[in-house]
Amino acid sequence: xxxWYLQILWTHIGCVIASGTLFFTRxxxxxxxxxxxxxxxLRRISVLIDVLLLAAAITLTTIIHQYxxxxxxxxxxxxxxxxxxxxxxxxxxxxxxxAARAVYFGAALAVFLFIVTVARTHNPLGxxxxx
Numbered sequence: 001x002x003x004w005y006l007q008i009l010w011t012h013i014g015c016v017i018a019s020g021t022l023f024f025t026r027x028x029x030x031x032x033x034x035x036x037x038x039x040x041x042l043r044r045i046s047v048l049i050d051v052l053l054l055a056a057a058i059t060l061t062t063i064i065h066q067y068x069x070x071x072x073x074x075x076x077x078x079x080x081x082x083x084x085x086x087x088x089x090x091x092x093x094x095x096x097x098x099a100a101r102a103v104y105f106g107a108a109l110a111v112f113l114f115i116v117t118v119a120r121t122h123n124p125l126g127x128x129x130x131x
Contacts, residue, residue: 005063020116023109024109026092076124080115081115092105
């Protein structure tokens, strides 16, 4: 499986980019008042991307022998992923007002970007590691 490390890593990175781009696009559509933001096709594509993303992530952890709840940076990623998912649900579906959804959307994007910095630095402080 180690022979496939780079392909799996690039699949994971591609899925991160696709997932973030789709979430950003759907969030902008929601803020613009377009009902297509929650169209069944977009939701299913999102699920497909996220399943591939998770499968690649689990495969990578086994290849590099670093696991959540053992390495701090992976623990932070997993915890923030749960926060991101909850914020995303409120941003796209559960928020009561457009203003509330906008706040959830902004918070979800901030968490997403912080997760990326944690992944890039392999440090639980992410972008704040060098401060």
